[in-house]
Amino acid sequence: MEKSKGAALLATFAAVAPILVAAVRGAVDGWIPTGDNAFSGVRARDVFTGHTPLLGTWSSASTYSELDINHPGPLHFDLLALPVRVLGHGAGTAIGMGLINAFAVLGIAWLLYRRLGPAATAAGMGLCACLAWAMGSEMLYDPWNPYATLFPFACFLVAVWGVADLDRAALIVMVVAGSYVLQTHLSYSILVPGMAAIGVLVAGVRLWLRRRADRDAWPARRGRALRWFGGAAALGAVLWLQPVIQQFTTDEQGNLTGLLRTLNESTRTPGLGRTLRAVGGTLAVPPGWLPPSYAEPSFELDGSGHPTWLAAGALVVLALLLVGLGWRAWRRGSTTMAVGTLIGLAALATGLFTALRAPIVFEMVPTYFRWMWPMGMFLWMVVAIALIDEVASAAWFRRWRDAEVPDGDDGSGGRRFGWDRAATLVVPGLVLAIVAGIATVPRVDHGTASPPWTVDVVNSIDGRLLEGLEDEEGPLVVELSVHLSSLAAGPALFAVLQDAGIEFYVRDWPLIRQLGEDRRFREGDADRRLRVTGDTSRRGTTADERLLAAYSPLSRSEQRELQRLEDELTELVEEEGLVWSGDAEAVYEALEKPDRMEEMEDWVERSPQYLVEAGLLRTLWTGGDVGFAGHPLLDTNVYRPEVMDRWAELQSLRDRTLRVYISDVPPPEDESDDEESEDEGSEGSEDEGGDEEGGTTASTTTTEPAG
Numbered sequence: 168m169e170k171s172k173g174a175a176l177l178a179t180f181a182a183v184a185p186i187l188v189a190a191v192r193g194a195v196d197g198w199i200p201t202g203d204n205a206f207s208g209v210r211a212r213d214v215f216t217g218h219t220p221l222l223g224t225w226s227s228a229s230t231y232s233e234l235d236i237n238h239p240g241p242l243h244f245d246l247l248a249l250p251v252r253v254l255g256h257g258a259g260t261a262i263g264m265g266l267i268n269a270f271a272v273l274g275i276a277w278l279l280y281r282r283l284g285p286a287a288t289a290a291g292m293g294l295c296a297c298l299a300w301a302m303g304s305e306m307l308y309d310p311w312n313p314y315a316t317l318f319p320f321a322c323f324l325v326a327v328w329g330v331a332d333l334d335r336a337a338l339i340v341m342v343v344a345g346s347y348v349l350q351t352h353l354s355y356s357i358l359v360p361g362m363a364a365i366g367v368l369v370a371g372v373r374l375w376l377r378r379r380a381d382r383d384a385w386p387a388r389r390g391r392a393l394r395w396f397g398g399a400a401a402l403g404a405v406l407w408l409q410p411v412i413q414q415f416t417t418d419e420q421g422n423l424t425g426l427l428r429t430l431n432e433s434t435r436t437p438g439l440g441r442t443l444r445a446v447g448g449t450l451a452v453p454p455g456w457l458p459p460s461y462a463e464p465s466f467e468l469d470g471s472g473h474p475t476w477l478a479a480g481a482l483v484v485l486a487l488l489l490v491g492l493g494w495r496a497w498r499r500g501s502t503t504m505a506v507g508t509l510i511g512l513a514a515l516a517t518g519l520f521t522a523l524r525a526p527i528v529f530e531m532v533p534t535y536f537r538w539m540w541p542m543g544m545f546l547w548m549v550v551a552i553a554l555i556d557e558v559a560s561a562a563w564f565r566r567w568r569d570a571e572v573p574d575g576d577d578g579s580g581g582r583r584f585g586w587d588r589a590a591t592l593v594v595p596g597l598v599l600a601i602v603a604g605i606a607t608v609p610r611v612d613h614g615t616a617s618p619p620w621t622v623d624v625v626n627s628i629d630g631r632l633l634e635g636l637e638d639e640e641g642p643l644v645v646e647l648s649v650h651l652s653s654l655a656a657g658p659a660l661f662a663v664l665q666d667a668g669i670e671f672y673v674r675d676w677p678l679i680r681q682l683g684e685d686r687r688f689r690e691g692d693a694d695r696r697l698r699v700t701g702d703t704s705r706r707g708t709t710a711d712e713r714l715l716a717a718y719s720p721l722s723r724s725e726q727r728e729l730q731r732l733e734d735e736l737t738e739l740v741e742e743e744g745l746v747w748s749g750d751a752e753a754v755y756e757a758l759e760k761p762d763r764m765e766e767m768e769d770w771v772e773r774s775p776q777y778l779v780e781a782g783l784l785r786t787l788w789t790g791g792d793v794g795f796a797g798h799p800l801l802d803t804n805v806y807r808p809e810v811m812d813r814w815a816e817l818q819s820l821r822d823r824t825l826r827v828y829i830s831d832v833p834p835p836e837d838e839s840d841d842e843e844s845e846d847e848g849s850e851g852s853e854d855e856g857g858d859e860e861g862g863t864t865a866s867t868t869t870t871e872p873a874g
Contacts (some may be wrong), residue, residue, distance in 0.1 A: 174593040175285035178292040179276045181600035182268045185299055185607035190265025190308035192256035192610070195436040200310060201621035205658035206681045207247060208256035212665055214241075214248035218683050221413035222422050224306045224312060225680035229527040232432055237680055238424040240350030240410040243315060247630050256662040261308040264315060267347075268273055268307055271318035273323045274340055279552075286559070287552045289596030294551065295321070296603035298544045301461045303611035308817070311315055311616035312352040313534045320355065321541035327366035328510045328549075332503050333373060335395040341366065342399045353426075354535050357521045358542075361612045367396075369506065419683065434526040441470030442522045443529060448516070449539040451485045456543030458606075458753040462613040468530040468795055469758050485546065486515060492553035503757055504556045511549040518542050530758075555592050575661025614720040620720075624656040624825050628716040629663045631633045635715035642670035644693045644832055647678065649702030652718075657699040660827070671697075703821075712830035719824040721817065731815040735777050736814060739806070740775040740784070744768065746802040754796045763792075782818060789815050 182565070200208045203224065223238030246267055251259035267839070272295050280288045298321070299307060306314050323344035329337025336785035341363060341566075349359040374392060378385040414421035437445065446466030449456055452473050493508030516537065525535060558564050612619075647657040663669050672688035673846045677850055679687045698712070721729065746769055755763045767787065770778040778784050786792065787800045788811050799811070 169283035171590045172595050174590065174597045175276075175280065175288040175292075177601040178593070178597045179273065181274075181597075181604035182292040182296040182299070183272050185296070185304065185604050186265050186269045186272065186307045188608055189304040189610075190261045191323045193261040193308050194254070197257065197263055197622070197626065198308075199257035199622055199625060199659055199661040199662070200260045201617040202655045203658070204260070204310050204617045205256075206364035207243065207312075208251055208260045209658075209665055209682065210241065211247035211251040211260070212256065212662070213683070215252075218685055219409075220244050220683060221365075221409040222680075223352075225677050226428065227354055227529075228353060228526070229677070229680075232429050232481045233525065234420070234425045234428060235676060235680055236429060237353060237422050238312060238353055239422070239426065240346070240407060242347045242350045243310070243312065245409075245475040245647075247310065248349070252770075256659075256666065260310050264310045264590070265308045268318040271344065274344065276331050278322075278325050278334070278337055278340060278473060281336070282329060282332060283552060283556075286555050286592035286596065289556060289593045289600065290551045291325070291548050291596070291698065293596040293603065294544050294548045296600045296607065297457055298540060300603045300607045300707055301456060301458045301540065303461065303613040304607055304609055305612040305615045306461075307607075309615045309617065311552075313354070313537050314616070316351050316355065317537060317541045319344045320358075320538055321545055323348055323359065324510070324514060324542065324545040325363065325548075327362050327514075328507050330366040331373075331510055331805040333370055337390070338395055338399045339402065342403045344404070346403060349812045350407075351735065352408070354521075354525070354538055356426075358517055358538060361517045361520075362510075362514060365718040366510065367662045368857060369509065397597040404546070423491030428815040435528055436524060437470055437522060437527050437531060439523070440475050441466070441527075442477050442519060443479045443482065444470060444472040445478075445536060446480045446519055446539060447480075448473045449536075450518070450543040450546060451481030452478055455547075456540045461540060464533045465534075466531055466533075468532065468791065470527075471532045471757075472565065474487060482515070482519075485550075486512060487781075488550060489515070489546070492550065492557070495555060496553060497559055501556055501560065504553050507549045508553060511546050514542055514545060527689055551596075555595075559592060586825060618655065620823055621652075621656040621659070624652065624718050625659040625663070627718045628825065628827060629660070631662060631716035632660065633667055635829065636667070636669065639669075639695060639829070641695070642672060642693045643695050643697045643829075644672045644674060644688045645678075646673075646675065646699065648698070648700035648702055651822040653699045656825055660697075660699060662691060694832055696830050696832045699829070700826050700828070701822065701824055703824055703826070708831045709833055712828045715827045715829050717826045718826075720820045721824070725817055725820070729814070729821060732810065732814040732817065735810070736784065737776050737779045737850035740771055740778060743805055744771050745787070748798065748800050748802055750796070750797075752802045754792065754800060758792060758795060760792075782822070785815050785818055788812075789819075 199205075206224055209222075213220055218806065220241040222239055224238050226238050229235045243452055244505065247260060247263040250263035250266070253259060254262055272292070275291055276288050277296060279291045295318070298317070302314075302317065309315070324340060326337045326341035326344055330341050345363055348355050374388065377388065383719060410423060414423045445464075446468040452465065464472075472478070489508045489511045491506045493512075494505035496502075496508065519537070527535075529535075605674065645664070647653045656679075661671065661683045672686050672692050673682055674688040697715075720727075745764075750831065751764060755761060767778070770783060783863065788806070789799075793799055799806070799808075801811075
């Protein structure tokens, strides 16, 4: 028995250690949350202050809805609050997120051990380690809400299994994990309530059946059940208190009301074919949710992937496997495993319904379907544990086991399935946990929401920014332009200001939703404006504006090269127009974008220069549609690959340019003025491009007006 316990403990360590190693490594290496991740750090730091958050982050669902909505609640920020307060935005967010994932894995281990013993625990930990391996190390401490919910959702599903099996303690885990997942991301708005209801319903039916079987014991059982369910309901009320407060105290429409209203809005959904290909390809067709699926999902943006018959057939096989294992478990009296397979089937059905209802305004972006990875892990965890139970209950195994222990007693005390005597059944899960855990340790980035280049940008300018603000008393109104660099790196500057104790306001509506209504700028709140932009043309500046800091990854020689290439391509577009590849029309038909070619050709007539300089032409050479097609959508005989590739590379680097300006807050009537001001020698010591040999350089602060 002790050997089995030790092996299960070692498997748990092997699953948890890589998560903590990745988080600590990120903190030590100076990782900081940028882009949307930065809002997690800022809002976590707001907890227990006058800016305590009541909602989650702003939801991208607002872009295709008539309503501005946030993810339901701030529990994500609440859990990050202490580590961020103690360790700072970077290290605190990384360590805090690592701890959330680690505790989710530990919760899975605890729940499995309580009901099923060491062998099931080891198997579960082996599959948790495989999920971490599939995600890659850098995702294990990334606080972006689609990533932050994966292990907690897996823990929630195991807790639902426990609740259905009448494990009262699992009820508390289900409420906590489910509340965290649902508050953090809307993609779980069907999965969490649906699965929780199924777990409670199964538990209720089983309690009712027990009442019929033993009426004398019913009053005591009913009392215990009511106390646990009452405690869980009270805990849930506490966890949802902040969103409820926002609902009834806001001057605008409450967020919960807005979320309910979105249920009545019609939007584009995948349809049955896309759903079967995506769900079947991730849950059932090998390698399913295992590596390398996280970086290379089985489905494309347009929903293509494995043949529909294969994906659907694999789902049927998985469902039949669960049914068969559940039936056999029921026949031999293994109630826990029978209930587990029932919950697995319910999860599979709920997942299919969720995918069918998912909005795909942005096509089949994997971000909104990441719940399939922990669900796949859970389903195959149920299968693996059911198979272990099958072996442990087999007559041949019992004979072999008893031959190893002649007196027939290894001290297990008759624990369910006799797994404490069958130490050999722990070995497969332990080996899998160790191998997958070791594979997870190396640094692997499958698309973190804080790309390394954005961290470099912020680290290059934060000191210059604070230096330039030494004489500013604040507060400031902060504006982020709609450019890649300002949206990807700019939000981290809110954390820089927050650490420096500089109060700030915003007036862009999505930023208000991200940072809280109490940071909405109203006339008189601030006299000075901080403008963060990736635009190098100086559009939208005012006469008193001065540059505080700037960053560009391009050297001066590279800037000149880029300008020359853009001039050449502009001339080419003027002369030749857009010469498409032979299958471009078919590609856009497949992507359901039949007007895309005509829209691009309109720009040839309106402004070839804008088509080139704004990056529209680049999307036809290297964009997402090109990734779907597998080749550029322009004729390579006209647009030479060696020229286009170099131009696309330099322009992509230029997109990482960031400038920070300060000025007086413009009068209301001037705020939308987009007139271009001249930039002739007015920026003093500004050095946007770095030295002649290349590299990255942050500009020195200049006090001369922009002119």
